[in-house]
Amino acid sequence: MTNSKVAVVTGSGQGIGKGIAERLAQDGFAIILSDRNGEVLEQTTKEFKNQHDQVASFIGDVSNPADQKALVKTAVDQFGSVDVFVNNAGIELVCPFEEIAPENLENIFRINVFGVVYGIQAAAEQMKTQETGGKIINACSIAGHQAFDMLSAYSATKFAVRAFTQATAKEYAKYNITVNAYCPGIVGTSMWDRIDEEMVKYMGLQKGEAFKKYAEGIALGRTEEPTDVADFVSYLASPGSNYMTGQSIMIDGGIVFN
Numbered sequence: 706m707t708n709s710k711v712a713v714v715t716g717s718g719q720g721i722g723k724g725i726a727e728r729l730a731q732d733g734f735a736i737i738l739s740d741r742n743g744e745v746l747e748q749t750t751k752e753f754k755n756q757h758d759q760v761a762s763f764i765g766d767v768s769n770p771a772d773q774k775a776l777v778k779t780a781v782d783q784f785g786s787v788d789v790f791v792n793n794a795g796i797e798l799v800c801p802f803e804e805i806a807p808e809n810l811e812n813i814f815r816i817n818v819f820g821v822v823y824g825i826q827a828a829a830e831q832m833k834t835q836e837t838g839g840k841i842i843n844a845c846s847i848a849g850h851q852a853f854d855m856l857s858a859y860s861a862t863k864f865a866v867r868a869f870t871q872a873t874a875k876e877y878a879k880y881n882i883t884v885n886a887y888c889p890g891i892v893g894t895s896m897w898d899r900i901d902e903e904m905v906k907y908m909g910l911q912k913g914e915a916f917k918k919y920a921e922g923i924a925l926g927r928t929e930e931p932t933d934v935a936d937f938v939s940y941l942a943s944p945g946s947n948y949m950t951g952q953s954i955m956i957d958g959g960i961v962f963n
């Protein structure tokens with residue numbers, strides 16, 4: 706049990722999720738790290754435990770509802786509540802629309818969409834029992850506002866995240882639970898290493914050139930770091946955002962303007 710607020714971050718073994726967890730730990734949250742990749746999770750947990758007092762971890766797959774419930778139970782057993790739940794885990798799929806294979810389509814929807822649904826359900830079940838409610842924060846994308854070629858299935862999953870963010874914000878408002886989403890642009894994580902690797906094959910470019918090409922469209926003139934996303938998620942997790950719900954906000958350095 707703890708007097709601190711408690712934040713759960715899925716897909717926090719590396720990349721944006723790790724950056725968010727680090728920032729929320731600095732903000733004073735007790736942190737539950739979670740990932741399906743046990744190796745990166747173990748390494749990141751070790752790093753966090755060296756720097757922060759209240760850290761626990763859970764190996765789980767967001768597309769499995771039982772794992773999501775067990776993740777919430779771990780947070781409650783360890784620290785007594787779930788005040789913030791970040792549905793960050795997600796995967797990409799790079800290919801022309803005509804080549805989307807059924808198993809790949811199913812896999813990306815299972816993780817990026819079903820995973821967010823099961824995460825919201827598990828978090829809200831706990832938050833409804835808390836007088837203070839809670840904050841659910843989902844990973845969307847600029848691709849959730851404007852679909853990208855070669856990323857059509859991925860974009861569709863992020864449009865779905867935006868829809869669930871809006872609808873669940875309406876359903877859970879009466880329990881003092883807010884639901885919002887962050888929409889990053891081009892963040893230099895392992896996800897973009899893989900996107901670049903796939904895209905350059907289709908485009909006949911050299912390694913790194915797809916990333917560079919997308920980066921040229923950023924108004925602020927540089928690609929994004931996990932800390933850029935984490936600074937915004939810190940706000941979404943803070944009392945400063947109490948009057949915001951159902952929003953999927955661009956944090957992209959100026960790529961997509963709505």
Ligand SMILES: NC(=O)C1=CN([C@@H]2O[C@H](COP(=O)(O)OP(=O)(O)OC[C@H]3O[C@@H](n4cnc5c(N)ncnc54)[C@H](O)[C@@H]3O)[C@@H](O)[C@H]2O)C=CC1
Binds near residue numbers: 720739766795845
């Ligand atoms: N990198 C980027 O440019 C952008 C990323 N995003 C979104 O941000 C989120 C994080 O992306 P990155 O950190 O870049 O990705 P990443 O691939 O670098 O890291 C994702 C982490 O999630 C974990 N993960 C994947 N599937 C999982 C599952 N089924 N259950 C549990 N853990 C799982 C992976 O093991 C990995 O540690 C994703 O939802 C992504 O769609 C959105 C916009 C831009």
Ligand SMILES: CC(=O)C(C)=O
Binds near residue numbers: 853
């Ligand atoms: C990975 C992602 O969401 C984009 C648009 O780069």
